Amino acid sequence: MRALAQQPVDLEAEDRSQTLLDVQDLRTHFHVMDGTVKAVDGVSFSINRGETLGIVGESGCGKSVTALTIMRLLDIPPAEIASGVVLFDGRDILSLPEDEMRRLRGNDIAMIFQEPMTSLNPVFTVGRQISEAVRQHLRVGKREALDRSIESLRIVGINSPERRVKQYPHEMSGGMRQRVMIAMALSCEPKLLIADEPTTALDVTIQAQILELIRRIQQETGAALMLITHDLGVVAEMVHDVVVMYAGRVVEHGTVDEVLLQPRHPYTEGLLASIPSKGMRGNRLNVIKGTVPNPFNMPTGCNFAPRCPYRFEPCPEHDPRIEEGGGPPVACWLWKKAPGHAIPQELHDEQVAAARRAGAATSTPVSELLSVSDTQQGGPAA
Amino acid sequence: MAVDDTHPRSSTGKGSPRTGQTSGSGALPAEELDAQDTEVALASLSQWQLAARRFRRHRMALLGLGIFAFMATVAVVIPLFQPFIFHNIPGAVRPGGDAPSVEHIFGTTQEGRDVFNLVVNGGRISLMVGGFSMFIAGFVGVVVGSIAGFSGGWVDNILMRVVDVFFAIPFLFVILVAARFFGRGDVLSLILIIGLLSWPLIARLVRASFLSLREADFVDAARAVGVSKLRIAFRHILPNAMGPVIVAMTLLMANAIVLEAFVSFLGFGIRETEVSWGNALANAQNALRFGNWWWAFFPGMAIALTVLAINFMGDGLRDALDPRSRE
Numbered sequence: 001m002r003a004l005a006q007q008p009v010d011l012e013a014e015d016r017s018q019t020l021l022d023v024q025d026l027r028t029h030f031h032v033m034d035g036t037v038k039a040v041d042g043v044s045f046s047i048n049r050g051e052t053l054g055i056v057g058e059s060g061c062g063k064s065v066t067a068l069t070i071m072r073l074l075d076i077p078p079a080e081i082a083s084g085v086v087l088f089d090g091r092d093i094l095s096l097p098e099d100e101m102r103r104l105r106g107n108d109i110a111m112i113f114q115e116p117m118t119s120l121n122p123v124f125t126v127g128r129q130i131s132e133a134v135r136q137h138l139r140v141g142k143r144e145a146l147d148r149s150i151e152s153l154r155i156v157g158i159n160s161p162e163r164r165v166k167q168y169p170h171e172m173s174g175g176m177r178q179r180v181m182i183a184m185a186l187s188c189e190p191k192l193l194i195a196d197e198p199t200t201a202l203d204v205t206i207q208a209q210i211l212e213l214i215r216r217i218q219q220e221t222g223a224a225l226m227l228i229t230h231d232l233g234v235v236a237e238m239v240h241d242v243v244v245m246y247a248g249r250v251v252e253h254g255t256v257d258e259v260l261l262q263p264r265h266p267y268t269e270g271l272l273a274s275i276p277s278k279g280m281r282g283n284r285l286n287v288i289k290g291t292v293p294n295p296f297n298m299p300t301g302c303n304f305a306p307r308c309p310y311r312f313e314p315c316p317e318h319d320p321r322i323e324e325g326g327g328p329p330v331a332c333w334l335w336k337k338a339p340g341h342a343i344p345q346e347l348h349d350e351q352v353a354a355a356r357r358a359g360a361a362t363s364t365p366v367s368e369l370l371s372v373s374d375t376q377q378g379g380p381a382a
Numbered sequence: 383m384a385v386d387d388t389h390p391r392s393s394t395g396k397g398s399p400r401t402g403q404t405s406g407s408g409a410l411p412a413e414e415l416d417a418q419d420t421e422v423a424l425a426s427l428s429q430w431q432l433a434a435r436r437f438r439r440h441r442m443a444l445l446g447l448g449i450f451a452f453m454a455t456v457a458v459v460i461p462l463f464q465p466f467i468f469h470n471i472p473g474a475v476r477p478g479g480d481a482p483s484v485e486h487i488f489g490t491t492q493e494g495r496d497v498f499n500l501v502v503n504g505g506r507i508s509l510m511v512g513g514f515s516m517f518i519a520g521f522v523g524v525v526v527g528s529i530a531g532f533s534g535g536w537v538d539n540i541l542m543r544v545v546d547v548f549f550a551i552p553f554l555f556v557i558l559v560a561a562r563f564f565g566r567g568d569v570l571s572l573i574l575i576i577g578l579l580s581w582p583l584i585a586r587l588v589r590a591s592f593l594s595l596r597e598a599d600f601v602d603a604a605r606a607v608g609v610s611k612l613r614i615a616f617r618h619i620l621p622n623a624m625g626p627v628i629v630a631m632t633l634l635m636a637n638a639i640v641l642e643a644f645v646s647f648l649g650f651g652i653r654e655t656e657v658s659w660g661n662a663l664a665n666a667q668n669a670l671r672f673g674n675w676w677w678a679f680f681p682g683m684a685i686a687l688t689v690l691a692i693n694f695m696g697d698g699l700r701d702a703l704d705p706r707s708r709e
Binding site for chain 1: 427428429430598599600602603604605606607608609610617618621622
């Protein structure tokens with residue numbers, strides 16, 4: 001694990017900006033009794049080596065299914081990968097045979113799950129579980145694998161790791177178990193780390209520490225990070241690029257500054273506006289009206305149209321696709337010309353103004369969140 | 383959670399000194415835990431060790447274990463010195479057998495055999511049949527249930543239909559018929575017959591556990607680090623599924639002992655040149671007319687006591703292995 005620190009240098013020698021993960025038009029459907037759920041419905045994005053991408057969206061928008069599809073952890077059936085290409089390091093991993101995919105998992109792509117409390121096997125010591133991850137991919141003996149486990153526990157900031165490796169998950173707190181999960185994910189020095197809501201199940205104080213840890217380790221190892229979250233504050237401090245998902249689609253794509261300060265899609269605007277901020281004390285909280293559309297019965301036009309305050313003629317009929325029709329990467333007819341309709345300039349300007357207000361209002365808590373994690377750096381993570 | 387006399391907290395004083403510290407440290411956040419490093423006990427208890435601890439607090443289970451251990455020891459050790467010899471017929475003083483006395487504490491049979499000798503030698507065979515058929519049923523059941531639960535789909539479907547068939551047939555008659563046609567009156571064939579007919583219960587249990595554990599987060603996590611499916615099934619899921627299986631196996635053992643007695647009683651089981659509790663009972667029937675109650679009473683008591691003890695143990699195991707009964 002000492003080699004971790006040297007990793008970025010090696011990567012520097014290669015082309016650092018080279019694409020590591022390229023997801024093109026991914027569609028994952030679930031065939032269930034009541035019909036077909038298009039959980040992921042034409043999602044495209046890419047991650048460069050060593051870079052960070054945030055995927056945001058509310059529950060059920062397809063964030064986790066996207067991650068599980070990339071890891072190929074979904075049971076097929078009921079799941080079906082209806083179309084799409086996932087290129088990892090230039091290889092199409094959706095068509096790899098299972099045993100080759102297995103060699104990739106953990107070794108090249110690792111994943112951190114949302115629920116640290118249940119993601120460790122209760123009957124084994126944590127040392128055995130990390131060792132197992134190591135021994136799946138590296139030809140090392142039991143003793144050496146255990147030494148590596150101890151080392152990776154040390155790296156994730158667990159005190160007296162020699163003793164901790166002999167403990168069982170039930171003897172650890174949630175934050176510590178998540179550290180163990182991170183240690184396990186890092187034990188084989190993956191090129192891509194997928195973190196699926198890694199802090200959602202944790203205490204607020206522990207959240208900042210875990211995020212700081214993920215960021216530190218990501219920087220030290222030079223791994224790319226795909227961070228799935230519904231927390232825009234987390235996005236603000238952790239990632240370069242952001243993909244906003246709604247109902248199985250990418251609705252907006254951009255750098256973190258673009259998306260958070262000058263959001264384009266009305267949904268992104270709504271997400272930002274619904275973050276409570278200091279300036280709004282005493283006011284009613286903003287909400288996005290309505291609910292996510294029924295997955296069995298998606299609207300024919302824009303998925304967000306039924307909830308959108310800027311809805312106009314083409315929205316319920318024509319489906320805006322982010323990659324079509326030129327314009328900025330946003331799936332909205334306010335930003336691209338709908339067939340037979342001009343962009344309504346007045347409505348467009350109104351939305352831009354409202355979106356910037358929402359972005360500006362939320363920039364305060366974002367920086368506060370940053371400072372919280374900064375003060376925590378002297379903690380056990382350091 | 384119900385507080386009963388088996389609850390660990392209620393018996394803090396009796397527990398080993400490390401108990402309180404280990405269980406108390408579970409919920410603390412990382413820093414506090416680290417700060418308490420020196421206090422945290424050195425011993426780390428696995429799930430099995432925790433279960434063992436809960437078992438030790440279960441009074442009835444301990445009583446059951448004690449009785450069973452005593453019976454098993456007696457049944458193994460004493461026959462080494464006093465084997466049952468079929469040809470040895472000493473003859474009784476009284477017709478129908480002699481009553482219990484200092485010389486024969488359980489009395490004698492019609493032929494003057496020592497009933498105590500019958501009970502311990504019979505126990506050896508009865509417990510052997512119970513124990514080994516339990517292991518056979520457990521092994522087959524675990525293998526079939528794991529395969530069904532982990533593969534799912536048509537494999538699961540076929541295996542479970544086989545299990546359904548086993549449940550549908552009248553068990554007792556099949557055993558009697560099988561013992562008549564395949565059995566040669568020896569212990570091994572009876573063990574095989576009982577064992578190979580009682581695995582479906584275990585298979586169902588294991589399959590059900592597999593189906594739910596397959597969806598567990600730790601299974602996904604293990605797959606995400608590249609652990610193979612086979613390894614996940616046998617290294618990750620199976621140990622977590624064993625709790626209810628162990629409980630069911632104890633009950634199966636009690637059942638097998640009763641079954642052996644029953645089959646032998648009807649004359650389909652262990653041949654007469656050997657002795658089991660079942661055929662001891664069968665032979666005692668006629669002597670009851672002469673007022674010889676001890677010949678039937680002691681083997682009968684042995685069966686009842688053993689089955690009761692095993693059921694107590696099963697009860698204790700169920701409480702100890704139930705994850706919800708964790709402190």
